[in-house]
Amino acid sequence: MNLAIPLANSLHRATLDAIRRQAPFAAMGEDAVLWLVQRLSVAYYAQGEVLLEPAEQPPDALRIVKQGTVDGVTADGHSVFQLTVGEMFPLGALLAGRGAANRYVAETDTFCYLLPAADFHALLAMSPAFHDFCTRRIASLLEESQRAVQSEYALALDGEPRFARPxxxxxxxxxxxxxxxxxxxxxxxxxxxxxxxxxxxxxxxxxxxxxxxxxxxxxxxxxxxxxxxxxxxxxxxxxxxxxxxxxxxxxxxxxxxxxxxxxxxxxxxxxxxxxxxxxxxxxxRRLSVEGITSALSRADDPARLPALAQDIGDLAHSLLAQGMDAENLTAIISSLNDRVTERIIALESEPDRKLAGLRWCWLALGSEGRMEQTLATDQDNALIFDAADDAQHAALLAFAQRVNARLDACGFPLCKGGIMAGNPPWCLSAEDWQRQFAQWIDHGSPEALLHASIFFDFRPLAGDAALALALRAWLNRTARNNPRFLHQMAGNALRNRPPLGVVRDFVLSEDDAHPNTIDLKLNGATPFVDAARIFALAAGSPQTNTAKRLREAAHALKIPDAELADWNRAFHFLQLLRLRHQHGQQRTGLPPDNHLDPDTLNPLDRRILKEALRQARKVQARLAMDYGL
Incomplete structure (x- = not known):
């Protein structure tokens, strides 16, 4: 039963101290927060009780979770997010003057602060910090986190951010x-x-x-x-x-x-x-991409390349420390790693007379194909070539194996799953690649498609790009004409649920190798990557980058701009968190990975991580709606 009790004056100071530990109240002026506290009441909801139902009329109050957990449930019964201490709802409904779209249910015994709707709108006008947070929720949180990162690295930027200036x-x-x-x-x-x-x-x-x-x-x-x-x-x-x-x-x-x-x-x-x-x-700043790229272009001895590959990591650390956003930073890392690969390919192919006259193209797959590489990456590549006899095919395989070995020496480990150009299944003619993709699209089992999804992100890296572009055009036509294939891909994507908990904020791994962690790649970034891939294939988009895929698909799918912006912000926060986690591991001499213990995060980043994973659920909800899953 909902029991709303006004706060007594004696509790104002304690409430003020508690609420100021949460965003956006920590950034608000003392007078505005005190004004807020004086107008709050407290409501209790028993476990399983409905706090708010979908309705036509705007909600009567803003609710702020004081204690407990609230579950957001869609009209068809899907749980799409959880709210915990310090989080507010239903912001969208209050701002738009409409009824709530979701049902809000107490997952545990819950206490909420209530702020009457009229006072909510008055506070919006009174406090710029409160207004900014409510209207730009995840963007505001990310900006606050970015400021904290820059403070942590103790790097002051001169006036305006270096990388945002015109x-x-x-x-x-x-x-x-x-x-x-x-x-x-x-x-x-x-x-x-x-x-x-x-x-x-x-x-x-x-x-x-x-x-x-x-x-x-x-x-x-x-x-x-x-x-x-x-x-x-x-x-x-x-x-x-x-x-x-x-x-x-x-x-x-x-x-x-x-x-x-x-x-x-x-x-x-x-x-x-x-x-x-x-x-x-x-x-x-005292860094030089030019130094790396020039040294790579001049490197005639493959033994020089591992040191230059290390320089890329050092540069990435500096860019990260100076506040570069994840979208641009992963693109720069990928671009420079491309240059390493291109130089290795040139050094291994130019002297090889057996390759003379052959048309071939080296394909980047996975995160490299999407231009989304972080500091921890292995090899994912393939080779496509025009018609070749057995001897020429053997020469191409031998060449690819030499390149794979050189990349391994440069710090790009051999793929544990064997997805490399030097393996015969992934060194194919253009005709055989079409036959392989057709097999996946027309007859592939869900498990086969799950493992094959990495191949749909291919991008030409070196050699005759026309071979790859022709394959991409054929693939887009074929995929769009096969609803069963896209439905299966969507079903696979929805099997990987973001690890949001009910009793605790997150569902943590019980794996002995990485206990009590979240895999930021598999369970964080991958839901966005998988959904964007399906949207792009359905729209016939040639893009491979996740953010660009989402932006191109948004118009065709009629996704609101604000929703799209939140998806991309959430995805890039997860990428940034991966980079920061990997950087921290490398600074302490540990091999970088994607397994993060969320208890090591500060309260702000922990909250943004929850919001980012909620956005992943929203992307999946859109995927489920589009494919009736």
């Missing part, structure tokens, strides 16, 4: 550009006079159509013996990568690492606004 802030001089018909002699003279390492070739409207760097000059002009009267358009790199000048620095870091470039034209309204180099970006 690229335009790095422009130091007016851009130097020339027309496509400019003679090389004039362009090089201009570069020398301006003391710059690149020249942009722009059309009549000022839009970049090419770029030439000093490194290009050596290979394409000096060594090739090209006359200096030649128009620059004959030797420039056409269609250069560009970014808007208001894009964040993090975007340039990812693009440079992914494409192996060191100069980047910036555009405004389509016209050239400036040029930045990696030196401009890394003047912000």
């Amino acid at each position: 690229l335009a802030s790095l422009i130091r001089r007016a851009p130097f550009s020339v027309a496509p018909d400019t003679p090389l002699a004039d362009a090089l003279a201009g570069m020398e006079q301006a003391r710059i390492g690149s020249v942009v070739v722009a059309d009549a409207a000022g839009a970049p159509v090419g770029i030439l760097t000093l490194k290009d000059v050596l290979a394409r002009v000096t060594l090739a013996g090209v006359p200096l009267a030649t128009p620059i358009s004959a030797v420039m790199t056409p269609a250069p990568a560009t970014l808007p000048d208001d894009a964040p620095v993090a975007d340039a870091l990812v693009l440079m690492a992914r494409q192996g470039i060191h100069h980047l034209p910036l555009v405004k309204g389509g016209a050239l606004a400036g040029v930045i180099s990696e030196k401009d970006i890394f003047a912000l």
